[in-house]
Each structure stands twice: as structure tokens, then as C-alpha cells.
Amino acid sequence: MLVRDVAAALSAQVVGDGSLAVERVVHPADAAAPSDLAVAMSHEAFSALAASKAQAAVVSEKSPKPHGLKAVIVASHERSALARLTALFDRGPAHQPGIHETAIIAPDAIVGENVNIGPYVVIGPRSRIGANSIILPNVTIGADVTIGAKALIYSGVQIGDRVSIGQRIIIQSNTSIGCDGFSFLPVPGNEGGADNGATPTRVHSLGTVEIGDDVEIGANTTVARATLEATRIGDGTKIDNQVQIAHNVKIGQSCLICGMVGVSGSVQIGDRVLVAGGVGIADHVKIGSDAMVAAGSGVGTNVPAHGRVSGYPAMPHERTVDIYMFLARHKRLIDDLTEVKSRLETIENSTANKK
């Protein structure tokens, strides 16, 4: 790929030799070969350019022009440029072409054209895998599963029966889709104190999971199946690692659910919601579209559309900040009260003396 082609993909200008060929994008410190294109759009990376072996670099339009390079791409909108750059140079995970001889695919499963399936993959009866999909080793896909075209499923993923997934899914390693929901009737003793040896009664999960197009799901994440209907994840929603999506949850389109978030049973989340890392959401809570939930929050009540909540328990962000500021000033509050009491005493003593 030529520097001028990269620049064109970024809608960016080239200073210098646009015909230089590049093969990799790297941090300036890692540039080794003439074909390494150094990405130096951050302050830190830009300052590493000076000692770099790079001959070509992408810099921010806010930076001064670097010297001694054969070609410089000057990009605006750094994060967006980084997204395009990394997409251009991503070759995806290594995999073998075709279907490995050890893959066990049910005779009535339907595998589309140009699908790559790695060793020790198991695909159950009547399941369908869309064209141009890649399934890495040691994946199990149950019965009656539907997966759209261009899926990328990493090793160790487990997908249960009847799960339905749209096109262009990406699922990272060791994730479980379609496990049973955690739904039990507690033992009565818990409230009444009776120790009757009973065990919690299971509500079975007869439903499924339905996932839209362009969804990404991180590693070691769990998505539980619904009791009767479907746990749903809308088009374009991206879910990080170590996330738990419980039974009956409905998540809309283009949400970002960050790492270690726990979404309890029957929660409803709108479109374009941002849930930062480590958040817990209590069951049956509704979160409106375009809401933002700050990291570490514990959400126990509904959040309106465009709402911004934080804290444990989560409240509108300004109220949480007010409380933090109040707490930060607690010493002054105590001091004020002590002073007030002292002034009161002075007055009381003076009044007493007059009598």
C-alpha cells in the first residue's frame, strides 16, 4: 500500500513522497523497516519520532511538521484517523482456509460459501453458518443456531441451541452465548427462617438469544437465554470483556457496554447508550436512549433518555458530584458547627451574667 493511498483513505494530505510503500502501522519506537508507517498522532508518540527509524509517519495537524522523514501524512480527527488506519492494516487472526477435517458438523447443518472452520469445532444439527465466516478452533455451536455472513468467532466460544446471530458478528475467545438464565424461587426459609432442607426452585430457560448485525462481543463474556422469549442485542452494539448480560435483557442499537458490566434480568437499554466499566444494573431497570452511565455505578432506578448518571446508588451525575463535594468539605462543616456552638455559648453566658 502506498502512502498516498493511506492518505486518501484518511482524507488527509501527504507531505513528501506519496509513492512510498508501507506494510505495517507501528508506534514510532517500534519502526524497524522502511515499510513501517509510524503513527505519531499523540504527544507521546510524536516525541518518540525523533529517535525513530521510521521513514514515513502519520501526524496530527496540530503538531509541527517533523523533519527527516520521506513522507508525512497530516491527519485531522486523530481518533477517527486511527480507526481507519488500523482497519486498513488489520489482516485478522491467522486461520486455515476451508473446513478442518476434525471439525464435526452435523449432516443437516448448512455452512455457507467460503467458510473457514478450525480444528475441533463442533456444529450441531440444523445450524446455519453464513458465507465468508471464520470460526477458530475449539468452538462449540449447538443445535438450530443461525449465524449470518462474515462472522468472526474466536477460539473457545460456546454458543447454545437456537441462538440467532446477524451478519458480521465478532465474538472473542471463551465467551458463552445462550447459557441458562439465573432465575430461581428462593427457599421460603430465607424469609421465614424455616430450615426445611428445600432447595431453590428453578425457572427453566426455554427462550433464546437474538443478536443483530455488526455486533461485537468481547472475551469471557456471558449472554444468558430468556425464560420464554429472547434476550436481545441490537444492531451495532459493542460489548467488552467479562460482561454479564442476564436473561430477558433487551439492549438497543449501537450501544457501548464496557468491561465487567453486569446487566441483570429483564433490564431494557435503549439505543446509543454508553455503559462504562464495572457498572451493575439491577433487574427490570429501564435505561433510555443516548443515556450515559459512569464507571462503577450501581443503577437501581430507571434512567431517562439522554440521562447521565453516576455513583452508587446511581443518581443524576450533578447530584453525585454535589454529594462528593459535600463529603470533601465535611471537616469544614464540623468546624462551622463547633464554632456556632461556641458563639452560642458566649451569648448564653453573657445573657446569664446579665440576670
Add this chain to the structure above:
Amino acid sequence: MLVRDVAAALSAQVVGDGSLAVERVVHPADAAAPSDLAVAMSHEAFSALAASKAQAAVVSEKSPKPHGLKAVIVASHERSALARLTALFDRGPAHQPGIHETAIIAPDAIVGENVNIGPYVVIGPRSRIGANSIILPNVTIGADVTIGAKALIYSGVQIGDRVSIGQRIIIQSNTSIGCDGFSFLPVPGNEGGADNGATPTRVHSLGTVEIGDDVEIGANTTVARATLEATRIGDGTKIDNQVQIAHNVKIGQSCLICGMVGVSGSVQIGDRVLVAGGVGIADHVKIGSDAMVAAGSGVGTNVPAHGRVSGYPAMPHERTVDIYMFLARHKRLIDDLTEVKSRLETIENSTANKK
């Protein structure tokens, strides 16, 4: 199954034709065939009945009687009825009968009657699998493991050496049972500041994990082995997805441990304890029977039997609520203090004027 049989299993009345055959329980909106039994015990589902193609439904005794159906089952105790209904219609995960030819079972392992073992399962030396168990693909079971009858182990589960499990266990996908405990002597430098290049010293995990009867463990959950003895999970206890049970932990019977709970080393939990989602419990803490721990709590001190704690740090629930109410009123507190100061000033000025 006939509607009258379903009703009998629910100890419920039938209005209409009890001889109607049903094959599936569904949400009213998903009813398609005459054999679909619509479950309409919630307000939301009941109102969906009107536009449903269902010919038979289960409704709550609190609802009005729906019109236009051939058969209606009128249930009391909705959650309990749902548990029975879903149990009646659960056919379990699809699996092949028998032991798949690619399963690698140590010659001295003992597999009971009527056990189904999927492709690419590995079972180590001297391990025993109880009768009527189902093990889905890509599961590894170590050496000297004992698993009771009627186990259901989903794909991707890893069970370490010497783990002992009772009857009727259910373990969801990608869960790890019997991994090593996280037990290290910190590097002294951490306290003294010396940078001596030492690494934390490992306390090895020579113990095991012992799990009772009727236990369920969710997906991507971890249960670590003990240092010398056994990490124990009592009969009937149910554990959700993404839970961490550390080394030496003892959990009693019929507990419910919800998603993303972290139970640190040597914690002791009694019987029928409910630990809601996202809770962390510090090491060596003891939680008495019938206690409840609210979602997101951080438990650093013991909880008595029947105790109910919440918050971070966790306290008796009423105290946590008191503190939340205090914080919610902090503006009024500041205003009160400001007013008090102003009134004081007025008095002081008036006193000064008199002099």
C-alpha cells in the same frame, strides 16, 4: 401433553377444553401454532394475549378471564407456576446419545450407565461420571474427579484434578472448577520500599473442591481449590455467571449467589444466604444463615444470621438507608447551618449595639 395435564401439574383450574394438546410454552406474541401454550401471567404478557394467535393460555387468577381462547389455565402463585411450567417443557440441550468416538476417556475412568459424552471431551485417569449424565463437547475433566448421577455439564467447562461433585449438578459453559487459589506472600519491598527483584512467593493449592447435590453453577464462573482441605459448596446452592469463589471458601446449602459476585479466600457463608449481584466479600468474613447481601455491596465484616446488609462498606441495611437519606438532604443541612450563622450574627450585632 394435554392442557389438563399441564393444569394438574400446576394444581390449577382449566376453563375450556382440557383435552387440547400443547407442545411449547411461549410468550403470547410468539404463539404461532395451535400447540403453543401462551404464558400470560404478567400484566405485559396478558395484554399481549388480545393480538395473539394462541388458542390456549396460562393466566393469573388475578387477571380477568380472557376471551376467544379454547382453553385457559388459571394459576395462582405466578412465579411458582412459571417454574413448574418451564420445567415441564424443558427438553434440555441437544446432544448425541452415547459416547462420541472422539471423546478421550482414560482406561481406568468409570463412566456410569446411559451417559452421553460429546465430541472432544477429555476425562482423566480414575475419574468417575455418574449414570445418566450429559457432558457436552470440548469439556476437560482431570484425574481423580468424581461426578454424581444426572450431571449436565455444558461445553467448554474445565474441571481440575480431584474435584468431587454430587448428583444432579448443572454447570454452564466455560466455567472453571478447581483452578489454583490465588495465595501469595507479597514481596517485602511493598512495605519496606526495597526493590530487591524478588517475586511474590506462591502458596500452592494442594486441596480440592467439594460440591454437593443439586448445585448449579453458571457460565464463566471460577471455583478455586483449597490450600490443604476443600473449597465447599453445599447441597442445593445455585451460583450465577461470572462469579469467583476463592480458595478455602465454605458455602452452605440452598444459597443463591448472583452474577459477578466475588467471594474471597476462606469466607464462610451459611445456609439459604442470598448474595445479590456484584457483591464483593473480603477474605475470612463469615456470613450467617438466612442473611441477605444487597447488590453491589462490599462486605468487609461479619454478617449475623438473618442479617440484611447493603452498601460499600456494607452495613445493616437501615443504617445504609439512613446515610443515603442524610446525603440526599445535605443541601438543607448546609442551608440550615448558614441560616443559623446568620441568626447568630443578628444576635451578636444587636448585643454589640446595646453596648
Add this chain to the structure above:
Amino acid sequence: MLVRDVAAALSAQVVGDGSLAVERVVHPADAAAPSDLAVAMSHEAFSALAASKAQAAVVSEKSPKPHGLKAVIVASHERSALARLTALFDRGPAHQPGIHETAIIAPDAIVGENVNIGPYVVIGPRSRIGANSIILPNVTIGADVTIGAKALIYSGVQIGDRVSIGQRIIIQSNTSIGCDGFSFLPVPGNEGGADNGATPTRVHSLGTVEIGDDVEIGANTTVARATLEATRIGDGTKIDNQVQIAHNVKIGQSCLICGMVGVSGSVQIGDRVLVAGGVGIADHVKIGSDAMVAAGSGVGTNVPAHGRVSGYPAMPHERTVDIYMFLARHKRLIDDLTEVKSRLETIENSTANKK
């Protein structure tokens, strides 16, 4: 192994017959055979000695000398002694010698001497496995991966392309190393409210993960690859179960990262840092060497070297404790203010009466 050899390894004294042979270390209650060495260094275990069948025991120098045993090892520094004892008797996980015939190893992968590889392991092109390593079943290792000597990789572990790992690594079951980072440009609508159907734009993960020597990583943990460079974990650092290490993170040497910790993108952690369980660390935060982060904290700002922080949001530990104490006294504060108002009123009334 003779009692006197065990004592020598612990630099401890023997009282009684040092020539007694022992094969296992157990809790006193589990002692069954004459070759069981009871570990009774805690109060609880020591008191269990009385009813134990043990003939040999390790006790703390702080305990009285137990009676009726053939041999007693008297240890100082109990935790350190436990570490050495458990190391002495750890035989590691059961595994088959050699490379199992079902392991699929790329022809150009390089496997060192005396490596044990279990069934259904897949190793990709050009990857290198160091000598004397053990890889348990159902593990997938991608292309161009380097793993040093004496690795111990438990079943179900998934390691992505180009990951580099030092010597003596231990990785527990179902852990994912080298999954993609969670890095997206949010849909603009999230701020402006426009519902344009766009999906978050992906920043691809072209970088890798580099892990030092003597690192341990728990079960069901995730370590994401960097955008361009490497997510780094330094020598001797130990990571527990259910931990998330995001893209571009740098962790120094000999850290202890406890269970369910979430480390967000581009976080930098120094050496010998102790991060307790359930902590969340926001992206780009820097934590200095020898710092300690208390359990359940949410760290949103930098922590200096030797700093000790706790709380949500995390602050210096003394400040967090101050706030907890302030909150614990909130009733007295309200009472004080009420009393002040009452006294004020008395004065005001008395002044009014005089007029």
C-alpha cells in the same frame, strides 16, 4: 520425604523422630495415614490436632508443644513456611507424557524438549513452546506465539496470534490472552441526539501482548492486545481469576492483582503494586510502584508511589476513613444542629420578650 528433610527445607527444628517418612501435607482433621504430615500452624488447625490421626505435624513456634506425636516440626514465619511446605508437596496437575496424537501443531511451530501437550490442543504456524512446558487439553495457541520454558497452561486457555510470554508462566483454565481491545468511536448521536443509524467505529487491535517471566494468570481472566504496541505484564506479577486487563495497559514487576479487578485501557501500574479484589481503574490512570489499592475501590485519578487509596471514588485511605467516620456520626450532627437551633430560638424569644 523424611520429616527432617521437610524441616530442613523450612529451616525449622524437629522435635521427635526426624526419620519418619511423609507423603502428603493435610489439615489435621484429614490425616488418615502415618505418612500424612498435619499442618497445624493456625489456631483452628492446632486445636484440631488433638482429635487427629496425625503422627507428624508442623506447628508454629508460638504454639505449645503438642503431645502424642512421633514428630513435630516447629516453624517460624507461618505463611512463609506454608508456601515452602505446599511447594514441596505439589505434584502439579495430572497430564500425559509427550505430545498427544490429537494435538494439531503447525509444521513450522517449534516445540522444545520434554514438552507435554494434551489432547485437542491446537498450535498455530511459527509458534514456539519452550522446553519442559505442560499444555493441558483443549488449549488453542495462535500463530507466531512465543512461550518460554517451563510453562504450565491449563485446559481451555486461548492465546491469540503474536503473543509473547516469558519463562515459567502459569495460566489457569479458560483464560483468554490476546483478545482484541475494546476501542470504539462512539456514535455522534450519543452527544448530539441524532439517530443516524450509524454504529460505533472500531479501532482495530494490531498490537500484541507481552508477558514477562514468572507471571501467573488466573482462570477466566482476559488480557487484551494493544492497538499498535503491546499490553505488557512485567516479571513476577501475579493475576487472579476473572480479571480484565485492557489494551495498552503496562503493569510492572511483582504486582499482585486480585480477583475481579478491571484495568482499563492505557493504565500504567508500577512495580510491587497490590490491587485488591473488585477494584476498577479508569483508563489512562497511572499507579506508582509500591502503591496499594483497597478492595472495591474505583480509581479515577493517579496514585503516587507508595500511595494507599480506597473508596469510590478512590482517595488516600485516611481521607476515605475520615468520610466513613463522618457518615457514621451523621445522626449526632443532625442532633447538634437541632439543638443549636433550639438554643437560638430561646435566645431570640428572650430578646423579643425584652422589647
